[in-house]
Amino acid sequence: MDTLNNFLFIGLPYAALAVFIVGTIIRYINYGYQVSSLSSEFLEGRRLFWGSQPFHWGIIFLFLGHLIGFLFPRSVLLWNGHPVRLLIIEVTGFIFGLSAFVGLLNLFIRRITEARLKIVTNKMDLLIEIVLLLQIFTGLWVAFNYRWGSSWYASVMSPYLWSIFKFSPDVQSVIALPWMAKLHIIGAYLIVLLFPFTRLVHFLVAPLHYIGRPYQIVIWYRDRKTLRNPRSPWVAKYPQNN
Amino acid sequence: MNVRAQMSMIFHLDKCIGCHTCSIACKNIWTDRKGAEYMWWNNVETKPGTGYPTKWEDQKIYKGGWEKKNGQIDLRGAGKKKGLLNIFHNPHLPVIDDYYEPFTYRYLNLIEAPEGNDQPTARPISLITGEPIDIKMGPNWDDDLSGTPDYGRKDPNLENLSEAEQEAMFQLEKMAFFYLPRICNHCLNPACVASCPSGAIYKRGEDGVVLINQEVCRAWRMCVTACPYKKSYYNWHTGKSEKCILCFPRIEAGLAPACMHSCVGRIRYLGVVLYDADMIEKVANAEESALVDAQLNMILDPFDPHVIKAAKENGLPDSTIKAAQYSPTYKFIKKWGLALPLHPEFRTLPMLFYVPPMLPVMATLSKQTNEHLKNQMDPIAKIWPEDWKYDTSMEEIFGIVEKSRFPLKYMANLFSAGDENKVKDKLKKLLAIRIWRRAKTVGDIPLDKAEAALKEVGYTPQVAEDIYYLTSLAKFDDRFVIPAAHREEAMELLENTGDRKGSVGFGFTTPAQRGL
Ligand code: SF4
Ligand code: SF4
Numbered sequence: 001m002d003t004l005n006n007f008l009f010i011g012l013p014y015a016a017l018a019v020f021i022v023g024t025i026i027r028y029i030n031y032g033y034q035v036s037s038l039s040s041e042f043l044e045g046r047r048l049f050w051g052s053q054p055f056h057w058g059i060i061f062l063f064l065g066h067l068i069g070f071l072f073p074r075s076v077l078l079w080n081g082h083p084v085r086l087l088i089i090e091v092t093g094f095i096f097g098l099s100a101f102v103g104l105l106n107l108f109i110r111r112i113t114e115a116r117l118k119i120v121t122n123k124m125d126l127l128i129e130i131v132l133l134l135q136i137f138t139g140l141w142v143a144f145n146y147r148w149g150s151s152w153y154a155s156v157m158s159p160y161l162w163s164i165f166k167f168s169p170d171v172q173s174v175i176a177l178p179w180m181a182k183l184h185i186i187g188a189y190l191i192v193l194l195f196p197f198t199r200l201v202h203f204l205v206a207p208l209h210y211i212g213r214p215y216q217i218v219i220w221y222r223d224r225k226t227l228r229n230p231r232s233p234w235v236a237k238y239p240q241n242n
Numbered sequence: 243m244n245v246r247a248q249m250s251m252i253f254h255l256d257k258c259i260g261c262h263t264c265s266i267a268c269k270n271i272w273t274d275r276k277g278a279e280y281m282w283w284n285n286v287e288t289k290p291g292t293g294y295p296t297k298w299e300d301q302k303i304y305k306g307g308w309e310k311k312n313g314q315i316d317l318r319g320a321g322k323k324k325g326l327l328n329i330f331h332n333p334h335l336p337v338i339d340d341y342y343e344p345f346t347y348r349y350l351n352l353i354e355a356p357e358g359n360d361q362p363t364a365r366p367i368s369l370i371t372g373e374p375i376d377i378k379m380g381p382n383w384d385d386d387l388s389g390t391p392d393y394g395r396k397d398p399n400l401e402n403l404s405e406a407e408q409e410a411m412f413q414l415e416k417m418a419f420f421y422l423p424r425i426c427n428h429c430l431n432p433a434c435v436a437s438c439p440s441g442a443i444y445k446r447g448e449d450g451v452v453l454i455n456q457e458v459c460r461a462w463r464m465c466v467t468a469c470p471y472k473k474s475y476y477n478w479h480t481g482k483s484e485k486c487i488l489c490f491p492r493i494e495a496g497l498a499p500a501c502m503h504s505c506v507g508r509i510r511y512l513g514v515v516l517y518d519a520d521m522i523e524k525v526a527n528a529e530e531s532a533l534v535d536a537q538l539n540m541i542l543d544p545f546d547p548h549v550i551k552a553a554k555e556n557g558l559p560d561s562t563i564k565a566a567q568y569s570p571t572y573k574f575i576k577k578w579g580l581a582l583p584l585h586p587e588f589r590t591l592p593m594l595f596y597v598p599p600m601l602p603v604m605a606t607l608s609k610q611t612n613e614h615l616k617n618q619m620d621p622i623a624k625i626w627p628e629d630w631k632y633d634t635s636m637e638e639i640f641g642i643v644e645k646s647r648f649p650l651k652y653m654a655n656l657f658s659a660g661d662e663n664k665v666k667d668k669l670k671k672l673l674a675i676r677i678w679r680r681a682k683t684v685g686d687i688p689l690d691k692a693e694a695a696l697k698e699v700g701y702t703p704q705v706a707e708d709i710y711y712l713t714s715l716a717k718f719d720d721r722f723v724i725p726a727a728h729r730e731e732a733m734e735l736l737e738n739t740g741d742r743k744g745s746v747g748f749g750f751t752t753p754a755q756r757g758l
Contacts, residue, residue: 215436
């Protein structure tokens with residue numbers, strides 16, 4: 001039993017992280033062209049709305065929720081100290097979870113039923129969609145049955161995850177969790193592991209830099225002004241603007 | 243003054259015969275690939291008509307271009323807020339059916355079908371799914387169909403035309419239409435660049451060509467929405483957007499772009515214009531009525547010593563300045579005032595200009611004139627009475643322009659944001675030159691009358707001859723004035739070759755530095 005636990009909650013996360021980091025870097029450097037959201041809206045736009053919108057907003061909220069619980073467990077516990085506030089967080093979280101689940105279900109059905117989409121679907125797309133579906137399902141199950149998830153996540157999961165990142169893994173508290181919760185944790189590692197091999201990589205290139213950028217972009221091959229200026233220093237590498 | 247060079251184009255619509263050679267040349271070189279089958283970086287549409295993609299001009303549907311709100315312009319359907327909020331599902335994105343589902347035919351069936359009672363057929367199959375389909379639309383599906391309810395009458399440019407004007411346009415025996423070839427306009431205020439969340443689209447400083455970096459594009463597909471001309475296309479196979487590249491590899495080698503090189507009607511001209519980049523923001527924000535003038539104002543006189551000086555200070559090579567002086571596009575746009583941008587009201591400051599077509603004007607009569615002439619006409623032959631023939635209409639020559647069957651309003655909706663006077667001015671000029679040439683070659687119009695016509699539009703006989711030459715006789719090198727070199731001679735243009743001393747030469751991408 002111990003070996004299995006060690007494998008699932010110590011070995012797997014490190015393996016997943018290693019594959020994630022190395023895989024993503026290799027993919028970005030060697031196959032940078034393939035880092036894309038691969039939108040299929042152009043082939044089917046109407047049904048996508050009912051899948052993509054609820055899924056993405058739901059999953060983003062859930063991701064941020066998990067991240068905050070991991071980074072600031074004390075604040076979360078403090079916030080949850082008041083039952084109304086706890087209820088707010090649990091209910092909104094659950095609604096976003098449902099939204100992500102329904103959205104993804106729609107996406108999955110759309111993907112396997114639309115003839116045009118079959119052409120642009122690969123095995124990894126289906127695999128990751130199924131894994132994600134199961135993951136959201138176990139998450140919803142855990143949230144519904146073992147209350148209140150936001151509190152015990154902050155007090156149990158956060159220290160465990162920290163211990164992983166600090167390279168002194170402590171699995172005692174995790175082992176005691178119900179098996180559905182364990183499944184959710186394992187699923188998370190699986191997703192991290194699969195990440196570089198799927199279209200999920202587009203998450204890493206989310207265009208947030210757009211917010212701060214001027215609208216127009218002009219690129220010069222060479223910085224002609226500097227080049228032509230007799231006062232600019234003699235260099236072996238020429239000033240470039242792109 | 244921030245002088246920059248821009249490759250700009252002129253399409254002389256009077257000369258376009260609608261042969262689609264340009265489209266084929268482009269397709270063969272650039273878009274004959276999976277995922278790009280449906281793309282026509284160059285397409286030719288029949289006007290009035292709905293175009294490609296269907297009704298692309300109707301921004302109520304596609305939300306392209308810039309709109310002015312509270313004195314400030316913003317992207318209509320994309321931009322930082324709308325773009326990022328709609329990134330998971332872009333509600334205004336045209337889908338493949340708005341273009342057409344690409345198809346081929348099962349030709350092999352003609353040969354390999356087993357013997358039977360029926361003639362074997364080559365069924366159309368989708369190039370996406372590979373399954374048999376019923377073709378609903380194809381490239382230039384509306385070719386020459388301006389009279390039909392499905393195409394001509396659904397033209398978004400008919401919007402503010404009166405019922406009578408529309409009816410006059412669509413009377414079958416008087417039907418008129420013309421061809422509108424379109425490529426990316428390589429705009430000065432490109433909506434596609436502004437809308438790209440990844441920052442993958444950029445304008446080249448040297449010649450103003452707008453390109454999409456395929457490595458950086460992440461399929462957020464905002465450019466497809468933002469470009470009001472729908473000249474940015476989404477490749478459904480690679481998951482990257484693509485657009486006309488103005489054949490930059492050819493331009494850099496001094497060759498004309500493929501569409502222009504192959505143009506049968508020789509309607510296309512390419513040349514450099516100099517413009518003041520500091521003015522872009524102001525011009526793009528101009529009042530709609532002042533938009534065209536403001537845009538033309540940005541284009542600078544390449545012979546003006548101040549402009550030349552500023553250009554040199556900005557690092558423009560002499561060859562580019564010289565090319566700007568010989569540029570056929572500069573002549574058409576500024577010197578002769580014959581060309582107008584397509585849909586300037588989209589505010590992207592397009593750099594492809596059109597000489598509006600004359601032919602429909604010449605062959606038309608207004609409804610009112612029609613009534614008046616009815617009894618004089620032979621009811622069967624429908625021959626127009628003598629005095630309305632081209633050569634005898636001299637006295638009222640400019641009257642014809644105004645009373646044309648093809649309403650000026652329609653042309654104005656296309657080329658001048660609704661300002662009929664602008665279009666009228668161009669048509670009068672074109673007509674004056676015809677009268678002049680007719681007086682000279684056929685001789686049935688007195689020369690003094692022809693000169694008077696020229697005078698009225700502000701041309702001298704010499705100018706008229708120049709325009710005639712560049713319109714009808716121009717050789718290849720007159721039509722395409724491409725600065726001799728950009729990249730391949732960059733070394734000689736930009737640097738003292740002595741500067742290369744001590745460097746690693748060509749081909750090395752990393753400096754030859756001693757390692758650690
Ligand atoms: S025509 Fe469209 S794609 Fe071309 S530069 Fe203008 S906005 Fe961009
Ligand atoms: S090749 Fe020239 S004449 Fe023929 S359709 Fe194209 S633009 Fe018109």
